[in-house]
Amino acid sequence: NLQAVLEPGDESTGLLAQNIIATRGKAPSDGNGERYLVRIKRRMYPGRKGEQVSTLKSAQLKEYGSVHQPARSFIRRTVNERGEETINLVVGDLTVRIDRLVTKLA
Incomplete structure (x- = not known):
C-alpha cells in the first residue's frame, strides 16, 4: 500500500518500504489477546536539499x-x-x- 500512495512524480528509492517492520508487542494489560506493532526503522538519508532526513519522519508525513x-x-x-x-x-x-506439539507429546 505504500507504493499505492506515492504520487506519480514522487522519487522513491524503496528505503522506506525496506524499513517497515512488524513486531510482537507487550500483551494487553487485561491478559487476553496479543499485540503486533507496525514500526518504521529509523534510517537517515540525504534529502533533496542536502539535509539529513529520516525514514521515520518520511513515514509520519505520508501517514x-x-x-x-x-x-x-x-x-x-x-x-x-x-x-x-x-x-x-x-x-x-x-x-x-x-497440533504438531500435541502429536510430539503424545
Missing part, C-alpha cells in the same frame, strides 16, 4: 500529512484491507503448531 501536504495513509489502509486476512493466517499457523 498523517502536514500543513503543506495531505495525509496519504498507508498503514491504516493496510490494517483495514488486510487485517482479517492476517488474523486468519496467524490462527491457522497457531493451530498447525499446536
